[in-house]
Structures are given as C-alpha cells and as structure tokens.
Amino acid sequence: MAGCTTDVVVDIGAERDYSFGFRNGQNLNAIEASAPTESQTVARLADSIRSLPPLEPGAMPAPRSVVRPVALRAPTIAIDTASVIDVGVDDAGFLEIPAAKEVGWYKFGPAPGETGSAVLAAHIAFNGSDGIFRNIPDLRVGDQVTVDYEDATDRSFEILGIVQYAKDRLPLDDLFERRGQARLVMITCGGDFNPNLSSYQDNIIAYAVPV
Amino acid sequence: MGRFMALLASLASMALMVGIFATPASAQDNTRIILIHGIPGVDVDILANGEPVAEEFGFGDRIDLSDLAGETLEELTVLVAGSDAVAIAAGDVLLPNAGNTTVLAHLDEIGDPTLTLFSNDTSAISAGEGRLTFRHAAAAGPVDIKIDDAPASRGLDNAREIAADLRARDVAVEVLAFSEDGGETVIIPKQDVPVTEGESIVVYVVGSPGDNSVTVLTDVVSLSAAEEDSEATTDQGTEDEGETDEGTDDDGDDEDTAMNSAPAGVETGNSPLTETSIPLSAIAAVVVLAGLMTFGARRFTR
Numbered sequence: 052m053a054g055c056t057t058d059v060v061v062d063i064g065a066e067r068d069y070s071f072g073f074r075n076g077q078n079l080n081a082i083e084a085s086a087p088t089e090s091q092t093v094a095r096l097a098d099s100i101r102s103l104p105p106l107e108p109g110a111m112p113a114p115r116s117v118v119r120p121v122a123l124r125a126p127t128i129a130i131d132t133a134s135v136i137d138v139g140v141d142d143a144g145f146l147e148i149p150a151a152k153e154v155g156w157y158k159f160g161p162a163p164g165e166t167g168s169a170v171l172a173a174h175i176a177f178n179g180s181d182g183i184f185r186n187i188p189d190l191r192v193g194d195q196v197t198v199d200y201e202d203a204t205d206r207s208f209e210i211l212g213i214v215q216y217a218k219d220r221l222p223l224d225d226l227f228e229r230r231g232q233a234r235l236v237m238i239t240c241g242g243d244f245n246p247n248l249s250s251y252q253d254n255i256i257a258y259a260v261p262v
Numbered sequence: 263m264g265r266f267m268a269l270l271a272s273l274a275s276m277a278l279m280v281g282i283f284a285t286p287a288s289a290q291d292n293t294r295i296i297l298i299h300g301i302p303g304v305d306v307d308i309l310a311n312g313e314p315v316a317e318e319f320g321f322g323d324r325i326d327l328s329d330l331a332g333e334t335l336e337e338l339t340v341l342v343a344g345s346d347a348v349a350i351a352a353g354d355v356l357l358p359n360a361g362n363t364t365v366l367a368h369l370d371e372i373g374d375p376t377l378t379l380f381s382n383d384t385s386a387i388s389a390g391e392g393r394l395t396f397r398h399a400a401a402a403g404p405v406d407i408k409i410d411d412a413p414a415s416r417g418l419d420n421a422r423e424i425a426a427d428l429r430a431r432d433v434a435v436e437v438l439a440f441s442e443d444g445g446e447t448v449i450i451p452k453q454d455v456p457v458t459e460g461e462s463i464v465v466y467v468v469g470s471p472g473d474n475s476v477t478v479l480t481d482v483v484s485l486s487a488a489e490e491d492s493e494a495t496t497d498q499g500t501e502d503e504g505e506t507d508e509g510t511d512d513d514g515d516d517e518d519t520a521m522n523s524a525p526a527g528v529e530t531g532n533s534p535l536t537e538t539s540i541p542l543s544a545i546a547a548v549v550v551l552a553g554l555m556t557f558g559a560r561r562f563t564r
Contacts, residue, residue, distance in 0.1 A: 144526040
C-alpha cells in the first residue's frame with residue numbers, strides 16, 4: 052500500500068542506557084543587567100501575563116489517575132473474554148507483548164476511551180499456538196468490541212477499518228499518539244512469516260472509535 | 263466498478279481514516295517562559311517597565327510570561343511585598359524569543375536573592391522513560407545528589423543543574439550539602455520522586471539551611487498553555503478534554519510538540535500460523551464503509 056502510510060523509521064535496537072548517565076547542565080544564564088539594543092515598551096504588561104497554579108513546597112506531581120482496562124470482548128472474532136494486562140516497553144524499546152492468550156494495553160498511553168489513541172496488542176501466533184488476536188484480520192467494519200475496566204464499567208468501540216502495513220512502514224507516532232479524539236487501535240502481526248527471524252513481515256491494525 | 267477504481271475508492275477512504283488517527287497539527291508557536299518564586303518566607307511584588315508584573319507573589323507561585331517572549335522587561339525589580347525594600351534589582355531583562363525557559367527567583371550560594379534563567383530541554387524522550395532534572399537553587403555551596411542511594415552528581419553549584427532520562431519509576435532522592443568544616447549535611451532527606459513516562463520533571467532545591475527552610479519545588483515542563491490548563495485540573499483525561507484548539511490549521515503542518523515517543527515496534531507473533539487458511543498478505547488492505555465519511559470533516563482537536 053505504498054503512498055498511503057507515513058514513512059516511519061523504526062529505530063530498532065537503539066541503545067537504551069538506564070544507568071545514571073547524567074550529563075552536564077544546560078547553558079544557564081544568570082540574569083545580566085544588559086542594555087538592550089532596542090527596548091520594547093509593553094503596553095499593559097499585566098494583560099500579557101497569565102497566572103498558573105502554584106507549586107506546593109515539598110510536594111510531588113500527583114500521580115495519573117486512570118481506570119485501567121482489564122478485559123476485552125470481541126465476539127465476531129471468537130474472543131469471548133480475553134484478559135487485558137498493562138504493558139510497557141522492553142529493554143530494546145519495543146512494546147511488551149504478553150503471553151499467547153492475553154492482550155496487552157500500553158500503559159503509558161491512554162486507556163480506551165480517554166483522549167488519544169489507546170493501544171491493545173496481542174500475538175497472532177506464539178510458540179506454536181494461536182494467539183488471542185489470531186482472527187483480527189477477520190474483523191469487519193462495523194463490528195463492535197467491548198472493553199471491561201477495573202471499576203466494573205465497560206465501553207464499546209466500533210471498527211472503522213483494518214490496515215496491513217509492512218513493519219518498516221508502520222505509523223508508530225500516529226498509533227501511539229496521546230492527543231486528539233479518543234480512539235482505539237488493536238495491533239497484531241501478519242503477512243509473510245520469516246522463520247529465520249521468527250517474525251512476521253507486517254503488522255495488522257484494526258482502528259476503532261467509541262460508539 | 264473495476265478493480266482499479268475500487269482500489270482508488272478504498273485508498274481515498276483510508277486517507278480519511280488515517281486522518282483521524284494521525285498526529286495532530288501544532289496550533290501555534292511553542293515558546294514558553296514561566297516565572298517561579300523560589301524563595302521561602304517572603305511574598306514579593308515584581309515590577310517592570312514601571313508596572314506590576316506580579317503582586318503578593320508567594321513562595322511556589324508561578325506566572326506565565328510566554329506572551330512576552332522576545333520582549334525586554336525594563337528595570338525588573340523584586341520588592342518585599344507592600345514595601346520599598348528591594349530584594350532583586352535585575353535591571354533590563356531580555357526574555358528569550360524561542361525555546362522553553364523557567365525564570366526562577368531564588369537564593370544564591372550565600373543567601374542573597376537572585377534571578378536565574380533555566381533552559382528546559384524539550385527534546386524527545388524515549389518510550390518508557392521520563393526526564394528528571396535537578397536545579398540547585400538553595401543557599402548552600404555545591405551539593406551532592408543521590409538517587410536510589412547511588413551518587414548521581416557531586417559538587418553541583420548553585421544555579422546549575424543535572425538532568426537525565428531514566429526508566430519511568432519512583433526514585434529515592436537525597437541531597438547533601440557540606441559545611442565549612444567539610445562535614446556532610448542532608449538538606450533534602452531521602453524522598454521519592456516520580457520519574458514519569460514521556461514527561462520532564464524539574465526538582466528545584468530551594469531555601470536556606472541556615473533557617474531550616476530547605477525544601478523542593480517540583481515542576482512539570484509543559485509545552486503549551488493548553489497542556490498547562492489540563493494539568494491544573496486533577497480530572498484525568500476523558501473525552502471532554504477535547505478542548506477547542508486555538509487555530510488548528512489543516513494545511514499539513516505537523517510539527518510535533520509532545521516529548522513522549524512511541525515504542526520502536528510491535529512484535530506480535532513468533533511462529534507461523536497453525537492453519538493453512540487465507541494467506542494474510544492476500545487480504546485487501548483496507549475495508550472501509552461509507553460510515554467513515556461522517557468523520558471526514560472532523561480533524562481532531564486536542
């Protein structure tokens with residue numbers, strides 16, 4: 052599908068240094084009483100200044116409060132109830148993927164239904180068994196999936212489309228974007244399987260929006 | 263419809279769909295200048311150009327000077343609130359016309375009030391990591407900083423900083439100063455600081471050991487005023503955080519102002535499919551319904 056997707060350079064294997072590699076300070080400028088070349092008088096200074104919430108001495112930023120997804124139901128693709136678990140990234144910077152029959156929710160992005168693109172990912176096949184996302188390619192536009200949350204609520208999402216990308220053309224920035232309309236992407240693999248790499252050539256993405 | 267026309271139609275529809283799921287356009291210039299009062303125990307009035315910039319400005323208070331980027335604050339003066347006592351006579355101060363800057367009023371090494379401009383690094387943060395910055399802004403000589411009991415910095419001077427991107431987690435932070443006889447004093451007892459994924463957190467060590475007022479002011483670097491507003495409320499992101507964007511443009515400007523990064527890839531399969539069913543590569547890439555057209559007109563907003 053050349054020409055339709057954004058070219059994204061996937062930075063596989065970049066070094067991730069988790070040691071305290073502190074670097075020297077940025078350029079810091081102590082205020083200098085410098086004569087300006089041309090001073091600009093600002094009319095009504097106060098109009099250009101906005102107030103902000105104060106910092107509380109000793110306090111740390113409040114932790115994010117999020118209602119986490121815990122299960123996924125997708126009856127049109129034979130997912131009765133699949134467990135959803137929080138995942139991050141591994142040491143190589145790739146999305147962590149749980150075991151064959153579990154769905155991973157990218158915990159650093161939004162929960163499904165929050166602002167931005169929520170990501171659910173699972174194997175299409177893993178260690179010789181079908182993955183829970185085996186039938187993602189069979190999703191059809193208009194199908195609904197339902198996410199169950201840890202507070203016993205649920206939300207449904209409608210499939211808008213299914214797209215297959217070569218992995219080196221996967222629009223990662225878009226899929227993991229945290230801003231904008233609430234939306235959901237479900238990711239698995241597809242295309243040719245490379246037995247030497249034990250990896251698939253493509254990713255398959257199902258795009259959905261809250262109903 | 264011929265196969266080619268069908269493909270064209272589906273490509274057009276996919277462009278619409280991709281539009282919804284694409285990275286948002288940047289609304290406007292991202293120059294940021296935030297002024298923070300980092301001197302405990304004294305409210306101040308701040309004047310410039312003969313006018314008030316802030317009045318009864320208390321310890322920890324902040325104001326947003328971003329709209330004055332590139333302007334000169336003439337005869338910038340910090341007075342003890344309600345008096346003529348001058349705490350800082352900064353003269354003419356040229357505010358940066360680009361970048362992300364924090365202006366901090368704080369005590370220098372010997373305890374005199376001063377003003378320092380700090381430049382905030384807003385470069386991309388790798389997925390899974392958060393940025394942590396310490397700025398020494400207390401009335402003390404060089405300090406040592408420990409993170410999780412290991413030395414992270416030695417001999418950091420007043421008005422200097424150290425920074426690193428770390429795997430997101432809570433880290434235990436301790437700050438030590440040195441007395442004239444060489445003895446070590448803990449000025450910030452060990453406490454947790456949340457290294458937050460995709461965000462940049464700045465810890466200012468402020469105050470004076472002499473009067474036991476040393477503490478931390480912790481700020482989150484924000485890239486835009488809208489972001490600042492959303493952080494101000496404690497309501498977490500729900501769909502009604504889709505605030506109207508100020509001047510969203512659809513001309514294809516896709517400057518990305520967020521610091522967080524996507525993962526490097528998604529590896530969701532390590533063995534071949536067990537069934538010899540339809541080879542996936544033969545499936546048409548896009549199946550889109552007319553229902554998508556209803557979303558075509560709505561670029562997403564923040």
